[in-house]
Amino acid sequence: MMENILLNDGNKIPAVGFGVFRIPNDGSTYKAVLQALKVGYRHIDTAAAYFNEAEVGKAIADSGIDRKDIFVTSKLWLQDYGYEAAKKGLATSLKKLGLDYIDLYLLHQPYGDVVGAWKALEEGQKNGQIKSIGVSNMTPKIWNNFVPQFKTLPAVNQVEFNPYFQQVELRKVLAPADVKIEAWGPLGQGNSELFAEPLIKQLSEKYHKDAGQIILRFENQLGIIVLPKSTHETRMKSNMELFDFELTNSEMEAMTKLDKGHGSHNPDAPGVESMLLSAFDVHSND
Template sequence: MEKILLNDGNEIPAIGFGVFRIPNDGSTYQAVLDALEAGYRHIDTAVAYFNEEEVGRAIKDSGIERDQIFVTSKLWLQDYGYEAAKKGLEVSLKKLGLDYIDLYLLHQPYGDVAGAWRALEEAKKEGKIKSIGVSNMTPKLWGKFVPNFKTIPAVNQVEFNPYFQQVELKKVLDKNNVKIEAWGPLGQGNRDLFNEPIIKKLSDKYNKDVGQIILRFENQEGIIVLPKSTHKARIASNLNIFDFSLTDDEIDQMRTLDKGHGSHNPDAPGVEEMLLSAFDVHEND
């Protein structure tokens, strides 16, 4: 598995398996087992996905050594603030059944971000977290919060796909070698994206499916990708992107697909209020 060096000296697998919206009815457990069997060594979950327990159980039952699996989870807004964040992390560690989390993110950039980040910095020093990062931070939100952090985030997990290539954000992050992790790297199944002539032509040339072309493009752009599927064959095929490379000219062609916006705008009015009251992540604790 190809790995990417983070700005804190840790390495992260270049492709991970995301479990967003996979139910905690046994489906997440089976999907993670299938992903690990296929060769994934990076699993991305969150307390707000309500499936950390199944992720942890699958990791344990896989028989793979803990230090061979990179685990990401995320703190929800409900647990922001210094003391609340410390408790929230402990809940995630308990649900996952782990002594440490490889990467822990602030899931949304609202509320007491500063207090929550301070708790993450402390937990990193204590060894409970290896790397810390943020999610859904636009250039505007990055400028609001990060200059006040003692520690620069290792990653920013944001919406990224050929239709939304985060050009302005990349300029901001590159200054501190902060890596982008892509949620929705396949455009969340956007039919228009999957029927783009440029991508279909490359699919024919390389004898790869459209999803593999998209993921390889993102990988060659230095993006950490987190495709999701519950279908065993698709889980495996999404990982099979390292036996070919797009040319510089083909990369340039893919870049022309950028529309400059995505399906989610963290800067939009009302988003903060909506997410702050979205749900109770500890309802069943």
């Protein structure tokens, strides 16, 4: 049975979502989302910059599942920051998804006119186009720079998170306002070193679960919303089967000691903003 997590705005979000980052828009995303919904996922995470919002929307429409039972996340790309541009960007996401509203809409990257874009998201929330609003890739430094200028607190911050990078400082910053972390790359992007950790192997044997399930359960028990990605049906299923066992306090403590304190992506690094701004054009096919 899927667990839900309560957000600081009163909305609920499924604890495990299906991410579609890097799944191509050649029919593969449509097929993967349809399969994910079939095996029981009710939380789909896409973005304008994934170029597959339209296939996500089509799969939702064709799934036969009531719209209100599916939690949909999308994200606004940097090109559409600033108040007016963000309003258009949101309208484009809704149109591509073929939806009347988006359950969670995030600012995908924390650069440029973040404050103007956030204002447009706040407005979108007020007029019912978005249920919950949030940010992504905000470090403590970036958070403290922008969020004090927001009228509304984000409900989530979607960041890199896995046992090797447990975002300890960020969690301290977010906890007082009950801002939830969503993990991208919750399995360390398939890091073989992580999967071979003796502790994870030991827990895997004890609970008769695979390494991925041990990792995701650890994150779930920390209150992290996880977004594992797989196009294989067996893996899709196993990534959801986390709620029939529980790690003990001492096991959780042992897992926290795997933290290396850094990840593969550093949003504070010089040059990241300009690199992302010139990465691609989300309007190339408009």
